[in-house]
Amino acid sequence: MQSLTRLMNTTLTLQMPSRMPAAGVALQQLRGKTKVVEKPKPGAGQQFRRIVHFPEEYTVEPLKITHLAGRDPVSGRLVAKGIGGGIKQQYRWVKWLRDGPTEGAQEELVLEVLRDGCRTANVALVAVGDELKYILATENMKAGDILKTSRLIPRIPVRPNEGDAYPLGALPVGTRIHCLEKNPGQMCHLIHAAGTFGTILRKFDDKVVVQLPSKREFAFQRTCMATVGRLSNPDHNKEHVGSAQRMREMGNRPRSGLWKRKEGKHGRKIRRLPPMTTISPPAPPKEEAIKLTLPL
């Protein structure tokens, strides 16, 4: 019956004066059934919470953001549920790479420790030479501190202070670290959240084993840069949201039906951790697929 009505409609449309564009029908069909929209899956490191409008050059000026409310910025379709609204924060562009000299050490001065609305840990404004930059602040960092950065790996491990950045191989066993490079030169730094830290457990060959905040052990190359100390705002995980309105201010929408008794999501069965994993070098960039345009 439905198809009959549609057929009738089509014939009716076709009988209309020729001045009306005939594409209207096609559009209607396209909207209903055949339009395929590719949208990403939630997770995979993308938050769908905001886009930051990064300028071409690095700057310490607070950057403007656009809220996405869980939508994919390419297709505009909803990907992540439960996100939306909230107070518009300003983004502070953290310079992840702590680049230092291969001989000796570079000294940097902490000017101010600031609260950044877009992340949980505090950020520190650091001055070196003619340059100002943000780094993540450690637990006890304060204005006036001098930080050291070096890429030298001496025979005897250095005695680092909080906030110093060294290669993993230069740090003694037992050191608490954060902002850990996954592979030398790869722009992927681990351990960023407030109050977290990794611990250097042991060293073998040219690898250093680090226990990440998830308690899992990974073996990194000894030239990977890491910053010493525990990240600031350690009470963040104990902080209560307090009210539903505060949740809205944080940009989260009302939620319900998330308690799943039987899925084992809320409490894990205590199992042994997976064995130590060696971090593999970064994968080569994926070759771009050719999209064939056959109008089926």
Next chain:
Amino acid sequence: MRLTKTLCAQHIGWHFKKHWLVQGKRVPKETGAVAELLKLGVQVKNPEDLLNGKVERKIVDIVGTRVNTIPEDSSHPDWHSTVCHSYSDNNVLIGGLPQAQVLTNCIEIQTFPKQIEDVIASQQLPNSIDKSIRHAILASHVLDAEQVKLPKVRLPERPAFNLPRSYGISHERVNRLLVNKLLHETEKLAGRSVSIRRKLIDNATFKTSINKDGDLLGFSINAEKVIFANRAIEAVKGKFEGDLPDLYPMKTTISIPKHHIYQTDNFYPLRTDISCSHPHTIFTVFNKNLVKNAHGSGVTTSQLQARTLIKAFVVAAARARQLHGDSVEGALPKPIVVQSVQTDGRTFHFGVLQLNTLDLSANNPSKNYWFHRQNYDLFSECSYEAGRTHLTNYNGDVFRIFNAFYNN
């Protein structure tokens, strides 16, 4: 009951379409064909370039009233390959007063010159003056008839709160009125003999550029009120010793924005042949809504004091260049003294700069002098309270210093 037989068929077209969504995307495998073709001398082109070739659009030069904007790149007429650290009104030196001292090669002396100190201590002011100043403060802060929308106020502890917009006297007008009224009172006290030797200018621009240790520094500032005198202020007697602060690991030029598009001209608002062209005192206004650190934080006391010093320095340097030519380097034949006052309507910072040398290099033994005291609050609160004007903690010292500066 159905009489016809059920045809267990599906519309296979949908299946093709769905399958094509997956199979229509292919990553071509490297077969070595390109290398073979190149070996044979056959040119290989990307099909994208052939199919969607670039169409060269002809740029038509339309003559009209709208002036074309000049692109801010290397084709700009003021583009230079060397970078210039350009300081302007809204910049803040992140290192505060120590950075300003190193930048201008100034040693800090935490008192005014003896001449001014003596005047402050010995001046006889009539008893009615405090009443007049109180009235001047109220007239500029509360009683003026201007009503404009004031800047938005945000509560840091309640960021979602939109407070009702308040109306009142704009910051610019409050300061202009206050400085004018205080000057009026000093002129009344000083009498015609002194005030005839002073001339006032509003919103004067000063520009200069200086080389320091291989870095080019450009300054372009605006002084809200400038007093010019017919005689230059005498150099401060005595020699002062002191060391420049150490900024390590910062460089002196930190937080001054770098630009490739700039002009290196010198500008002083009055010609030398005008009788009242000697810089005497500059008044600058500090507006916390306009002047902020590059990273968005508020301005500290030390950074505010640095601003007073830099403004005085630019005026003195622009005057020195005007008197002795753009090529003047090193020690000046006669030191130039400029008094500088900065206010935000409530807090005042007074300073006196003596420019002895324009050689700002770090190893120069001769230094410039910066005399100043700490900030003074003219009052703590000035508003309407229960429908009546209300002024608390009025500080009479501010006007005494103000008066001494004018008469110096």
